[in-house]
Amino acid sequence: xxxxxxxxxxxxxxxxxxxxxxxxxxxxxxxxxxxxxxxxxxxxxxxxxxxxxxxxxxxxxxxxxxxxxxxxxxxxxxxxxxxxxxxxxxxxxxxxxxxxxxxxxxxxxxxxxxxxxxxxxxxxxxxxxxxxxxxxxxxxxxxxxxxxxxxxxxxxx
Numbered sequence: 001x002x003x004x005x006x007x008x009x010x011x012x013x014x015x016x017x018x019x020x021x022x023x024x025x026x027x028x029x030x031x032x033x034x035x036x037x038x039x040x041x042x043x044x045x046x047x048x049x050x051x052x053x054x055x056x057x058x059x060x061x062x063x064x065x066x067x068x069x070x071x072x073x074x075x076x077x078x079x080x081x082x083x084x085x086x087x088x089x090x091x092x093x094x095x096x097x098x099x100x101x102x103x104x105x106x107x108x109x110x111x112x113x114x115x116x117x118x119x120x121x122x123x124x125x126x127x128x129x130x131x132x133x134x135x136x137x138x139x140x141x142x143x144x145x146x147x148x149x150x151x152x153x154x155x156x157x
Contacts, residue, residue: 015075019106026104026108027101027103027109027146028108028142029098029145030110030117031098031117032097032114033096033097033121033137034097034135036093037134041091042092049127050130051128052127054124055088055124058120058124062086063085063086065120067081073115080103084116086116094135107148
């Protein structure tokens with residue numbers, strides 16, 4: 001089972017021991033999109049969704065989710081995040097969410113950024129589903145990460 005960092009010598013799942021790693025400033029940026037009808041997008045933009053300000057609630061949900069990533073993803077380390085931001089770009093066919101997570105620690109924050117995006121988009125769905133039950137969430141991915149032993153990484157455009 002060599003080469004698999006989350007598997008021990010007996011083949012059992014394990015949390016990686018990061019205690020010997022250097023503490024560095026690390027940042028991860030993730031994105032995703034929810035596609036929807038033009039009517040639903042317009043209602044979000046115009047603040048006409050009955051449940052309230054969709055993007056404000058989704059932003060808070062994404063930030064909260066980043067802080068709870070270790071509760072959702074079994075082998076993630078619980079991390080004292082330094083910062084999490086969630087931004088939205090709304091257009092006539094949906095919403096693109098971008099989350100940035102930052103920390104000074106011994107392990108990265110890629111999963112926190114991707115969890116923030118995912119939950120933010122799920123929250124958009126929840127708040128606007130009365131207007132469009134056919135919304136589609138997709139393309140959740142890591143855009144970049146900095147810091148740590150493996151260095152910086154950026155997704156291909």
